[in-house]
Amino acid sequence: MNTSALDFDSPVHLRAVSAPGQPDVTPALEELYRGFEQELLVPLWAEIGDLMPVHPRSKALPHLWRWENLRKLAAQAGEIVPVGRGGERRAIALANPGLGGRPFATPTLWAAIQYLLPGEDAPEHRHTQHAFRFVIEGEGVWTVVDGDPVAMRRGDFLPQAGWNWHAHHNATREPMAWIDGLDIPFQYVIDAQFFELGRDAVSEAEKTTPERSRAERLWGHPGLRPVSAAGSAPGSPLLAYRWEHTNRALADQLALEAEGFAATVEPGHAAVRYTDPATGGDVLPTIRAEMHRVARGAETEPVRETGSSVFAVFDGSGTVTVGGKTWSVARGDLFVVPSWQPFSAKSEAGTTDSDSGALDLFRFSDSPVFEALRLSRTDAAR
Amino acid sequence: MNTSALDFDSPVHLRAVSAPGQPDVTPALEELYRGFEQELLVPLWAEIGDLMPVHPRSKALPHLWRWENLRKLAAQAGEIVPVGRGGERRAIALANPGLGGRPFATPTLWAAIQYLLPGEDAPEHRHTQHAFRFVIEGEGVWTVVDGDPVAMRRGDFLPQAGWNWHAHHNATREPMAWIDGLDIPFQYVIDAQFFELGRDAVSEAEKTTPERSRAERLWGHPGLRPVSAAGSAPGSPLLAYRWEHTNRALADQLALEAEGFAATVEPGHAAVRYTDPATGGDVLPTIRAEMHRVARGAETEPVRETGSSVFAVFDGSGTVTVGGKTWSVARGDLFVVPSWQPFSAKSEAGTTDSDSGALDLFRFSDSPVFEALRLSRTDAAR
Amino acid sequence: MNTSALDFDSPVHLRAVSAPGQPDVTPALEELYRGFEQELLVPLWAEIGDLMPVHPRSKALPHLWRWENLRKLAAQAGEIVPVGRGGERRAIALANPGLGGRPFATPTLWAAIQYLLPGEDAPEHRHTQHAFRFVIEGEGVWTVVDGDPVAMRRGDFLPQAGWNWHAHHNATREPMAWIDGLDIPFQYVIDAQFFELGRDAVSEAEKTTPERSRAERLWGHPGLRPVSAAGSAPGSPLLAYRWEHTNRALADQLALEAEGFAATVEPGHAAVRYTDPATGGDVLPTIRAEMHRVARGAETEPVRETGSSVFAVFDGSGTVTVGGKTWSVARGDLFVVPSWQPFSAKSEAGTTDSDSGALDLFRFSDSPVFEALRLSRTDAAR
């Protein structure tokens, strides 16, 4: 057996080491390992500590991206990178420092800032990856989903279930930036993804700008569904969740709490989940999305959960703690909570006064994957 | 064998008759039938035509009740029948003429007009029967559900899932009448019902009259759910579906149809279903509730379905056809569609002009029972 | 108002009575009641005690039918009542003494003895009513289900989900009797039933008598399903549950209990439920079927449940108690447990020694209806 040749041919590289739980390093063991390499085999005993830890030890790291930096680089890209067929979108993705430079915010989630100049069109395509847009600031872009133009305004959440045609158009005289969330890493790693190109530009009729999309007119009435709808496709048929509703729901919860009724997650911590009105369940099959409000001066209990999350600071200021890291945060900042890392947030008066003093955090996570496969665990971490 | 004695003891009465498919009438057959009676037995061959028809042949009949008569009798009852413990409610139920004088609008559904005088309280109780209220006219009564006062106004739909405490209070200076729907006949026939008395009167605090109930503040935001809610009890946690939302949803559907988009059930026929926001499914486990709008001059296609429905004319005027019967209808009229009887409706300008010229029909049915047990069938009847 | 005419026309008959919770009997009340009758209305306050009891008070009564009497009358019917088109089946149904002489064992369940002479054919038909056969004694009849001949032998349970074609053929030289269970009363009262005639006789090929049906060859392997099967129709695709498997499962449970492991429902009380292998749920959408074994000398705790059951004594002897009634029972006896009536059973050595001394009780009930609609309640009754 020519083991030296093996070192070039096989991607398997095993090194016998003296360690507790490991077999004694002997010539026989070395020969055995060369045999494993040749046959593309890896013994469990050499890897069990990494593969089967006592609890999740994500390679992803807690990390924070500052909105001002993202915004600045996106604007710079706007000047020199055209939007069009091939590149498809001027989207710039967060690359978690623990994930080897790949554009993965977490092992399952993609988060990006997307930027569109006045009059620009991002061409139509569709893909199995589930997606949403969330608007941190600005307005004026229309996403055309299967021919239905959907306006985007600050605070709006716009889900885009897989395999729907969609394109974007900036109808204003200002550039606009927003956050894209997708399950690209998850579908990439399990090899689920399909993609298809659509029209290069949307029609003029689709560039008109109704106040409400057709989806909202059909599905946006509380507790009501159209009898005409079959509604069996995966993902929400409601294409826009407007800030006015989200804000009111959060305010209602805090007011109910003040009146002495159960309504919040914990004292001073209101939260709503975006749901598919056809099922009451998560808005997308692989992505959960929520808005959390930490009232002025309130602080959430540290919690750790299986699955990973990306947070965007929508409004207010405060501090957030993820695992051993603590950051002061302000509008637009994005940060990542890897699986089983404790997370808590505290509202604090910032350098600029916000109306409410509350810290509003938009969150998305891969919880639906964990729940569908019955892998969820949650613990108080304090 | 003393057969004459049997005629007094046994509820089984068999008569041998000469008919196709029936055995020859002989003394031996007569003796056999006496034996059956004595042993409390009934042969299938004598009853199969009734028990196993080619399609549902409901004993319930199509029937119409006029609102003016109901309203008048309810007011008369208001003068002489007190509301209180024992009788519990001043509710007067529709008795389908085919169902033997029992207070069953259909074999599974109860429909009643309930009437409450100024300042009156209907005492608190709870029961496994699922219930709702729908307001044809007036306002000012508050239903207190598990301590949450819920206002009732024209066009509002107020579900009341089983086993929640509830009481009513008329806070105005006017009497008020509304429609009650329950699954009393269904739970009665299958022997499912439990009932418990609560407090004789609600507290003063519960008589305050918020614009929105706590249920609406928690669950009444489109596509959003409170993260704090477990939400596993049967039936909707949303206790009020307001007319402004229902009306807007119906108007949106007709407007979308006019713009050329799929939205309505059929041309000129908009419809919304009241749903449990925690599941997207029916608002109550045994009762489906919907609002239908037949646009000015439109007519629906005759359809027959398994299961029975009760309709209330909410607004407008027109004609409705159930099986072989056709009635001109106006606000508040109630009528019954038995299982597998074809139904259609036509909007017609009435003697008084309504704003829209549309015929608005509130409908409730036992469809969830049929769907849960996979017994649903629907056919176009023309 | 001509009230005397009403007495002829209206099925509603109201009598004003002096009673607690009832309004004072006055001429005004009498006039109001005449108005109700004319308009086909019934006030809740007059009926609430019957309609909304504190717990289920079934009109159905506990009752026992003796097998020897059933068998004798069935044989007598065999002599004088032909089987054929029109009457369809020589089935003789239990008529609960509380249910007005109708052929309803309980408000939802039909139970009958069916009898077929040597060489006789019961013609093919299908219906939406869900059905099963259970064999108390004898063998030799083949049920042909959608062209698949299924042998019937003592102890076998043979489900027949709605809308499958089926016919029976007695291939032996002996008459045979078995028990039929269906949801005829339930589908009758909710008006769900459809019926269709098939061929007058099955083909010669279908009269061959394989040991195992095709259904068993496809679906009768523990924990395995055919990859080829779509399997979305309601009800089990497995058409025969053989006694050898049922018996072994019950014996295994009692043996495990004797070894100190959890396996039985309670000490000395083994039970298996027949399930749809495609779902793990009940074998039929509206009917639950189980076999219970009460070991020699054991006694079950009284339990009351919502929903009604029919029991057939398959083997052994003992006493059973239903509500206030206690009967000694032996092979083939049938009895009824109405909703919320406490039930318990005790195994006792009979006049003839059985092998095991155990009391084997076949049970079927309407529990799936209660569970699907979330109306189930169970309580220990002691």
Add this chain to the structure above:
Amino acid sequence: MNTSALDFDSPVHLRAVSAPGQPDVTPALEELYRGFEQELLVPLWAEIGDLMPVHPRSKALPHLWRWENLRKLAAQAGEIVPVGRGGERRAIALANPGLGGRPFATPTLWAAIQYLLPGEDAPEHRHTQHAFRFVIEGEGVWTVVDGDPVAMRRGDFLPQAGWNWHAHHNATREPMAWIDGLDIPFQYVIDAQFFELGRDAVSEAEKTTPERSRAERLWGHPGLRPVSAAGSAPGSPLLAYRWEHTNRALADQLALEAEGFAATVEPGHAAVRYTDPATGGDVLPTIRAEMHRVARGAETEPVRETGSSVFAVFDGSGTVTVGGKTWSVARGDLFVVPSWQPFSAKSEAGTTDSDSGALDLFRFSDSPVFEALRLSRTDAAR
């Protein structure tokens, strides 16, 4: 901006290239990319071809491992690698050549050969990873699952849902080898895994060797479930699926096909799926397991599916084609079918005559993940 320092600090490495769909390479673009690297950002346009392909293009490669080589290396490991706490198992995993030397057969599935010497104990532990054992040859090892000893024999499939305690013991005088399948890669990549050590050795009582496990005595009866079982934990409560049942089910399908009835997947291709008897669904939440039989001389149609599979040749010989690769296979050989790679198999007479001439293929896959998240697609590939 000190970009040279960045090259050391950031895991993000972007190279501007001239290519269709990519922006022109200019100094401004280079500077933009340095900014992206500094901020841990990656533009979509640079990666879209890899991340969002037209259809799945798995990094995993079709690959075959020969049983004789696996068996020989496992025996060699038996001589020099002890089994015990720390290493936990003498399991040697397949490392797909496209997955960078990691012990992943596919991106989601782990497959290993495990080897246990006479008298050896693999110590008790539990983990959230779902697992199964499948026996290619030999017998005599007992897996103790939550105190229930389960015998392992050729052809048996033994599922092990997550978080059950388990240990192995070889009670014979011969070494034994079998195949382990787990979802280790999937739970690793999404960070779901928990692990806990149990007892170092099982008790003497647990080393006794019943013919049937307690699980089989409770759950191994076709179409029957114990009434005593709550049965809500994820994964099958049935811990052993015996070869005699699997073999009979496959033989039945081919016999039914020969008689002219629908039973097989396609001509000459029988297949059964191992199911959870409590749900009728997949035996494990994340893993599907099936046995396929390709009859003598038959060939399956090429099919491609989303999701990946591992196959083990259980018996017979033939050729299999995966993507562009074709291999002659014999007993024990293992091979991998990556997502969306066409697969077909052909039965061929081997060098040694098997009884049936059929090719029996055990298959496991990640299909439940795809189905739960509604990501499944299947296409005929010819």
